[in-house]
Amino acid sequence: MNMTVILMMILSGLSFLPSCSYRLYILVNTQKTWTDAQTYCRSKYSDLAIVQNVKQLAGLNQLIGSDQYVWIGLYPDIGSWRWSLENQDYYTAGGARFRNWASGEPSAGLSYYKACVALLKTGGWVNKPCINQYYFICYNGKTAKSTSSSFIFVSKPMTWVNAQRYCRQTYTDLASVRNPTENEQMRKMTVFTNTWIGLYRDSWKWSDGSPVSVSNWGPAAPTGTFTDACVASNLGRWTNTGCSFQNKFTCFVEPAARKQVVQVVLEKSDSSVDMEELKEEVLQKFSQTLKDQGLEEDVRLSWVEGPDGKIFQKIKRPVP
Incomplete structure (x- = not known):
């Protein structure tokens, strides 16, 4: 009886591991x-x-x-502080990270999600509830290259959010402080104890x-x-x-990950094909099949190598 031999490839192991979405x-x-x-x-x-x-x-x-x-x-x-003016081109190297906190600041006692920063008459910074109403300092980008100051003191007490809105509508934004020189310039503008600047926390x-x-x-x-x-x-x-x-x-x-290894037999019609070179493509095919079944987020696939370090082994199976 004539028999046709089909060359088969058997996976040493395909590992299924639940992903972190299973909780x-x-x-x-x-x-x-x-x-x-x-x-x-x-x-x-x-x-x-x-x-x-x-x-x-x-x-x-x-x-x-x-x-x-x-x-x-x-x-x-509580440690995530950022400036109202988000244009990174405005900040020199390290300028966006400049801080001049007063002693004991930022206060850990203010454990609410949103806090805003005020400049003291001494030049130090304190974090305050954003609903407080203080005078504030705006930045005017249009005058940055002129002889007039790019910082404008506004003697209208407002909440931090309203001060931000005012500065953005009238000038550019609330003032950012990039270095000790600018901090001293703004300190000389202050009239009362607290003056809003553009630093805040909201994350x-x-x-x-x-x-x-x-x-x-x-x-x-x-x-x-x-x-x-x-x-x-x-x-x-x-x-x-x-x-x-x-x-x-x-x-x-997080339930303990349950690892399962299965063996799968693949048929190839071209004996010259090196399956080891196609292992990533084959894995992607399996992943796509799981995705089509709605299981992609719950299972992570990886290869398990055989004793010889290879994924695939040849077998011969007679077919009538």
Whole structure:
């Protein structure tokens, strides 16, 4: 009997590993402050609830439902300061990082998400609630190359946000301070104890220190009042509220990754093809198949090499 031999390639191993999108959330009905909830979650699980993609956000929202004020692991990044004037061409080397904090500043006691910076008569800087009303200093880019000053003192007390709006509408922006010379120039303009400049903090991070990549804020949040620092889910949307309030909370745990190795037989019609050279292309084909099945975010693929360091081994299988 005649037999046709088809050359086959068998994978030494294709490894399937769940990705970080697979995360288990736990709703704890005990009432605790945000800090105590964080301590509890870290002792019992991994941490307060953290989401890094829309799939995790959907899972967390499904667990919490329409409950009111349930802590999640989001809080203000108190070290993230930036200037209102964002044009990087304006800043000399290191100029955007210049700071002249007064003793004891920035105050860690102001643990709310948004804080703004005022210049003292002494030349030092302090962080203040942005809703305070002070005189302020604008920057006028149109006069930067002329003989007149590019800094304008405005003797109209306003909140920081309103001062920013005024400077942008009338001149260029609130003043940035790039070096000691400019700081001294502005110090001489000050009349009262506090004068707004363009430095502020308005950012968030997760309990584990990771940045925020997805957002679920309600229409009125974050509000930025004094004690509004930590974040809770309220009726399905995020809102900032006082960290000292006692609420239910959500923890998360990363299940131990379960690695599974499978063997797959591939047929090639051209015996001259080197499958080792095509291993990345083959892996991409498998990944695309998983994506088409909606599993791409849950599984990570990698090759498992054989004892000889190769992925593929030749086998012969008779076909009638």
